[in-house]
Amino acid sequence: MTRRSIEEIKARADELADAFENYDPKPGDQDAPVPPVLAVKLAAWRRDTAEQELAEAVLSAREQRMSWREVGEAIGTSGEAARQRYGASA
Template identity: 85%
Template sequence: MREPHDDLKARADEFADAFENYDPMPGDQDAPLPPTMAVRLAAWRRDTAEKELAEAVRAAREQSVSWREVGEAIGTSGEAARQRYGASS
């Protein structure tokens, strides 16, 4: 007898295969995102950029870059940079 989760697994495998074998067509990337998806994407990009920036600041500080130089690089004062990123360095 076939178990209910077998159908679910088969369907998931179908979706995985379709995803792995997807070949974009011209115009696929031109379709606008639904508004809430655009917001989610922008938030994810912001979070990713903030993590990358924090890591870059940490690496710069490990190389003895001053807070003043870090602040100048990100468009703020050294003190503001230290207050924002100092706890992680």
């Protein structure tokens, strides 16, 4: 591995910053394939975000006196399953 000087590192950082700032998307760029590991990480992040949003919505629904049966129906499960999954936080 070749050691680089601070000046070389700064120059490369400037090149990358310029490329980022001047990036002009081309037609089809939004459809570019995502590396598999990145796709998995992105899907996991989305799932975690959705689960947090759902838990907050269930808590809010329970605070407004929505029954576990109604909560379960809203999320496609039984009221008991909803209570077991979200009851500790509600």
